[in-house]
Amino acid sequence: GENVEQHPSTLSVQEGDSAVIKCTYSDSASNYFPWYKQELGKRPQLIIDIRSNVGEKKDQRIAVTLNKTAKHFSLHITETQPEDSAVYFCAASRNGGSQGNLIFGKGTKLSVKP
Amino acid sequence: DADVTQTPRNRITKTGKRIMLECSQTKGHDRMYWYRQDPGLGLRLIYYSFDVKDINKGEISDGYSVSRQAQAKFSLSLESAIPNQTALYFCATSDGGRGNTGELFFGEGSRLTVL
Numbered sequence: 001g002e003n004v005e006q007h008p009s010t011l012s013v014q015e016g017d018s019a020v021i022k023c024t025y026s027d028s029a030s031n032y033f034p035w036y037k038q039e040l041g042k043r044p045q046l047i048i049d050i051r052s053n054v055g056e057k058k059d060q061r062i063a064v065t066l067n068k069t070a071k072h073f074s075l076h077i078t079e080t081q082p083e084d085s086a087v088y089f090c091a092a093s094r095n096g097g098s099q100g101n102l103i104f105g106k107g108t109k110l111s112v113k114p
Numbered sequence: 115d116a117d118v119t120q121t122p123r124n125r126i127t128k129t130g131k132r133i134m135l136e137c138s139q140t141k142g143h144d145r146m147y148w149y150r151q152d153p154g155l156g157l158r159l160i161y162y163s164f165d166v167k168d169i170n171k172g173e174i175s176d177g178y179s180v181s182r183q184a185q186a187k188f189s190l191s192l193e194s195a196i197p198n199q200t201a202l203y204f205c206a207t208s209d210g211g212r213g214n215t216g217e218l219f220f221g222e223g224s225r226l227t228v229l
Contacts (some may be wrong), residue, residue, distance in 0.1 A: 001173075005157075009154075030153075032216050034216065034217070034218075036218075042222075043204065043220040043221065043222055043223060044157070044204070045220070046218065046219075047219045049215075049217070051218060078145075078200050081183055089156055089157065091157075100147055100162060100206070100208040100216070100218055101147075101159060101162060101170075101172070102159065102218070103173075104156040104157040104158070105156055106154055106155055106156040107154075107156050
């Protein structure tokens with residue numbers, strides 16, 4: 001069935017370093033790829049998203065790249081700060097349909113050490 | 115602030131009991147969703163609704179039912195709870211109209227424990 005694989009499951013970096021999280025998806029009809037951040041005990045919140053007609057999108061210290069041919073997309077966080085510590089989830093839209101009908105990856109726990 | 119509110123926030127129940135989780139929103143969104151979160155498994159879609167008369171199954175709908183009582187209210191029921199339904203449940207909304215960016219707005223979550 002449809003699947004989103006996310007790696008790594010845990011990531012530890014020093015403050016100021018960059019962090020990269022990678023996802024692959026199986027549904028070739030997927031056309032919307034959001035990233036959500038979930039701080040401990042909090043609700044997930046959208047941090048950035050990308051649509052299939054775009055290869056890269058950037059918002060300050062975060063960027064997302066999409067390779068539709070290879071069916072993979074990545075989140076890049078530069079100049080990491082302790083407040084970036086959280087669980088990050090990638091997702092892909094299901095069957096090319098509703099953007100809210102998402103298949104989520106299993107998450108990456110990012111720890112940024114001061 | 116417009117928000118998504120879930121009740122109860124925490125619930126402990128016994129196997130076989132009927133449980134209802136409720137969600138209400140003041141965002142004016144037409145689309146509502148129920149997701150389940152388990153440690154190490156991410157978020158999985160249970161049911162979603164685009165309108166009061168529209169109900170759709172997600173990837174893990176077995177053992178659950180939903181009711182969209184009004185545009186602002188979407189409830190999730192477990193008719194006969196079992197221990198593997200122990201999880202954190204999130205309600206979410208999105209704007210299907212002109213303001214549609216695809217963003218999901220999550221509630222604070224309802225932690226359910228089935229003994």
